Amino acid sequence: MTSLPVIIALLATAAYASTFWYLLIHLLQKIPPHKLVTLVLLSLGLILHASVLFPALITPAGINYNIFNLISLTCWLMLAFSFLFSTYRPILGLNLLATPVACVGLLISVIWHGPFVSLSQGGLWLDVHIFLSLAAYCVLWMASIQAILLWAQNRELKQKTDKRIWVALLPPLQTMEKLLFDMIALGFGLLTLALSFGIFTIDSFFAQHLAHKTVFSILSWLVFGALLIGHWRLGWRGQRAISFTLWGFGLLLVGFIGSKLVLELILHIPA
Template sequence: MISLPLVYTILALIAYTTAFWYLFTHLMTKRVPNHWFISLVAGLGLILHAVVLLIDMKTPFGINYNVFNLLSFTSALMLLLSLLYSTYRPVLALNLIGIPVAALGLILGYSLSQPILTLKQNTLGLDVHIILSLSAYAVLLMATIHAVLLWLQDRELKNKQKHRVWVNLLPSYQAMESLLFDMLVTGFILLSTALIFGFFTIDDFFAQHLAHKTAFSIVSWFVYGALLFGHYRFGWRGQKARCFTIVGFMLLAIGFIGSKFVLETILGK
């Protein structure tokens, strides 16, 4: 018998595929896509995605925080933010990245879901810390993908290529770079708030295997902070901004996803 989560997963993937194919075909044929149609269809996929997550993450013992659930949650947040950013910036094409990422996260979350992993001493403050952290990771992941797209655009412009795929497909370089710093400011504020909640809600960083994760997060916070200070004080942008953005997220990824994968999957903790 087919389970409800499987049905919701299939329907969400259909919605994601429809929104992606509609946007892709319109952009490739240089037709103006209907923003409302994409938002409604992708939004329907997100609602179904959220239902699947709710079924899997909410348990009688607390929230199931296994690594694949968190990847699925983060990917859905990233698409939600991508849709929101595209409401006031000309970056609708970025959903060509956000939609497949959300679909992949949903597939991984459903198919590789592990036994229930809950926190022994869970509090509301700790839940807020986790939600803020996931939100920060989602925004900063978007910023990292954005930085890669800017690098592709910059390479095509400097090499004066005849077939400029990224230059023609995406908004202007200046608009893309402005949105990059919008994302960085948002992610930096969320990360700062998450770290503050973490210091007030976590009792023993070493006993809870959080010391290395916190250390990487703090170093990443300094990297992002230095970039934003340099941008608004000294006008840093271009290659320097892209490098700082990518390095900052690599530190976050090592601290969060890497350590969690090692603890859960390899060490079984």
Template sequence: MLLAFLIASMAYLVVSIYIGWSLTTNKPIHKSVTLGLLLIGMLSHMLLLYPDIVTLYGLNFNLFNTISLIALLFLLFYTLFSLYRPIISLGILAAPIALIGVTIGYFGRAPYRPLTDIGIGLEAHIILSFAAYCVLFMAAVQALFLRLQNRELKHQTIHRFWVNKLPSLQTMEGLLFDMILVGFVLLSFALGIGFIYVEDLMAQHIAHKTVFSVLSWLLFGGLLIGHWRAGWRGKRAANITISAFVLLAIGFVGSKFVLELVL
């Protein structure tokens, strides 16, 4: 397991340094090299994480495993999106997040009651929830970048770091709504399956998580409708995205932190 951790960490670190160097020196980023190194890192990350989550006693989604898995999925979706949009420079964020996630997952320890004897419905709910959270996490980060770009354009600053170093504003906005749409669909399925297969919200300590998730789902859905019907974009879209994700994060990660480390 140490070897897998070292390989994943090294791949993520090299990509982080390489993209950072390319951006600061205005050198082109070689997409094939970057994605190839990230693929090596992700495979090693998977090998490292799998036995920690899939145990003999059931599925172990403790806080640290969850953070590591979210970081891995974040990087996976970044790689998929970069295959059809010119966003390879955003790896300056995706690779360090993966590095932090794999490190926390490897060294972190938390008590956890493994999930045993769960049906295919709950398994689908869990997988879709993680996928939705990761894509919407990416959307929130994208919204932050979009706000920085809009701010530089609005104030007409001389040194436009975010405008010059990141993809064009049109590309960034298009990617933002791609992420929101994918995340919203995944979250819709996750919530729908959860309502069908979860028997007692209060007994399983997930009532608050459900409330925050539904509120987040409503905000993301409202944003998509507003974008389609009224052309919402720019600062308004970024603010709604960030607010909706904060609600989702409170329900998703906040509850795990309180239950596992505080209580």
């Protein structure tokens, strides 16, 4: 007998697939998609996805941090943020990238089931810190992808070639640049909150192996903060904004993934 979460997941997949094909057909026909139709389809997929994700994530025994739940949550957050930006920026076509990602994340969590993973120490502060950190990483990861797309657009415009693939496919350069700074501002705010709440989770700074993660996270926070100040006060944009964005996200990656690999694979210390 098919369980209710599987049925809901299939309905969410249908909503995501409908959104993807609706946007793709309009892109191929070079017709702007209808904003209300797109947002309704997106919101339906997000709601159905959430109704499968959050009962599996938030359980009576505590929050289940297994890898499949985290993948599903990460993909859901990326589409949720893309939905948010689409409500006030003319970037509906960019959901062609975010929708399949969300769908894959959902299906992974439904098909595979990992063991229950709970963090016994830290309580509410740690849960809030983890959620804010994950949200910040998602937005800043999206910003790094946005920076790469912006670089591709800039490159085609400077080359002045006849075949401008990225210029033709993506929203106007000015819109893409505004979206980049929207993402950075939101990601910077979430990272600020994550670092602030993280203070309440520290018992022993070095014993918990937090020094490396904290240092690189703060360096990343400084890079993004400097970029925002430079943009608002000095008009920084273009290649400088792209470079700062990629450097800032690179520091986050080194702080989280890089240090985790060193601790667990080389030093054999749980991170």
